[in-house]
Amino acid sequence: MDFDYTVTTKKSCNEAVLAVEQETKNAGFRVLYIHDVTATLKEKGFEIEPFKIIEICNAKSAYTVLKADI
16 A cells, blocks of 8 residues: 655645645645654754655544544
8 A cells, every 4th residue: 555645846845835735625634744854854964855744634534444443
């Protein structure tokens, strides 16, 4: 099972994150947290290109999955 969805864009990292946040709301989902991997690694002395992990959730879907006896 894949847990990522990657799209190539000409937007900056911050513009792309803002667009994902807006479209997430439009689809009835919620952004739980945005992990700024670049900032975290920079604190430890490592430099990488802009990289963020966006946690997205839909409460109804999450509830259904978590209630399932599997």
